[in-house]
Amino acid sequence: QVQLVESGGGLVQAGGSLRLSCTASGRTFSMSPMGWFRQAPGKDREFVGATSRRGGRTFYADYADSVKGRFTISRDNAKNTVYLQMNSLKPEDTADYYCTAGGPGGTNWSMYTYWGQGTQVTVSS
Secondary structure (H helix, E strand, O other): OOEEEEEOOEEEEOOOOEEEEEEEEOOOOOOOOEEEEEEOOOOOOEEEEEEEEOOOOOEEEEEOOOOOOOEEEEEEHHHOEEEEEEOOOOHHHOEEEEEEEOOOOOOOHHHOOEEOOOEEEEEEO
16 A cells, blocks of 8 residues: 655744655655645645656656745655755745655646645744
8 A cells, every 4th residue: 555644844934944755655656756736725736846757767856936946856765755845935835735656747736646645834924
């Protein structure tokens, strides 16, 4: 059984930082896309960022425009883990953050196979 478990969410003041982690079990995702989406109350789930291969074995990261320059995705394939470093947080970053993996990947949530339960991030002004 595949599981994705997120950690690292919490309450932070605007301008602060948080680091989310997501560890997968049940299969390896060392060659698969892994990424993050978020969903704020009353809003649709939206792409935050993902890391995936574009031929060969090199992984590249893509980000939503709203987080470029502030958020960084990294992965440790030996630990089957993906991270989301969030800096210069803004109140509009407040949401439940979901880790995802597998599938063709991309910016559409339907292109991923596995999902975590989510971790809450609240940014106070």
